[in-house]
Amino acid sequence: MDATALEQSGPAGSAASITLEHIGKTYPDGTVAVGDFGLEVRAGELTVLIGPSGCGKSTILRMINRLIEPTKGRILIDGENILERNAVELRRHIGYVIQNVGLFPHQNIRTNIGTVPRMLGWDKKRINERADELLELVGLDPARYAKRYPHELSGGQRQRVGVARALAADPRVLLMDEPFSAVDPIARGRLQEEFLKLQATVRKTIVLVTHDIDEAVRLGDRIAVLAEGGRLLQYAPPAELLSRPDSTAVGDFVGADRGIRRLAVTPLRPALKPLDRGAPVDGRPSVAADGTLYDALAAMLAANATEVVAVEDGQPVGSLSRAAVFDVPQQEAEAKV
CATH class of the missing domain: 3.40.50.300 (P-loop containing nucleotide triphosphate hydrolases)
Structure with a gap:
């Protein structure tokens, strides 16, 4: 070379x-x-x-x-x-x-x-x-x-x-x-x-x-x-x-806590439930749409909420439940088997 x-x-x-x-x-x-x-x-x-x-x-x-x-x-x-x-x-x-x-x-x-x-x-x-x-x-x-x-x-x-x-x-x-x-x-x-x-x-x-x-x-x-x-x-x-x-x-x-670490490297966008732009947030906590499942869970825990709204360019684009946060990594893991 x-x-x-x-x-x-x-x-x-x-x-x-x-x-x-x-x-x-x-x-x-x-x-x-x-x-x-x-x-x-x-x-x-x-x-x-x-x-x-x-x-x-x-x-x-x-x-x-x-x-x-x-x-x-x-x-x-x-x-x-x-x-x-x-x-x-x-x-x-x-x-x-x-x-x-x-x-x-x-x-x-x-x-x-x-x-x-x-x-x-x-x-x-x-x-x-x-x-x-x-x-x-x-x-x-x-x-x-x-x-x-x-x-x-x-x-x-x-x-x-x-x-x-x-x-x-x-x-x-x-x-x-x-x-x-x-x-x-x-x-x-x-x-x-x-x-x-x-x-x-x-x-x-x-x-x-x-x-x-x-x-x-x-x-x-x-x-x-x-x-x-x-x-x-x-x-x-x-x-x-x-x-x-x-x-x-x-x-x-x-580590035994690898499931939590897994959330930090899993994008939340693929797991979002569609939400029309301009739809009311209804007091639910928000998180950036390009964030991770860890970000979503942290926002829910901080607000004692069961669902989070993903926001892009100042507008809500989807929602995610607490149950879905834990379900997505498991589904992906099973898909790789």
């Missing part, structure tokens, strides 16, 4: 597929970090690797950008074997975000974001424009933050800068190793929501490592559940994983 291919931008070149073919990592002392692991990550999707400590999640991530060299197997980006490329050059075209961000403390934010573009030989004007563009994209005003230093930012703000830096050279692949775990729960939720909006805009191929099942369900297009030695237990969209765990081990890992 040549550098030109990796530098493509725009709709056609903004994301790339990742194929892991029987990759493994065994250390000289005989320790098997990853035995035999295979996975297909679709272009433009966010895949989450999750599992207990020591199951090889971070090792797999680091093998993709060759911070760790695999002992066996092949790693393909858009069908090209990256193990045949220069490792340093490869990393310049793969975005990488880590838990503690790793910003350079002696450099201001704009300079931090421009790290990889400088290595690629971009001119100063282009680097500064790109840095400011990305600051705006992650919700930080360039006029206010570009010349600040990392210690002058909150943990959540530094994490946003870390994401901006990873996107600076417009990579088609973004790797994230527990990117939000170092911030407090409230800030984490906000960062996750903002990240989803960002991904909807940039549509990168993302592999994200986390130990938090709620984060995996909220962010992932697909979730890979791993066991010790990098063994893949199940790889599926969040709703399928929660409704139909392949094994007792997966069911135990995603």
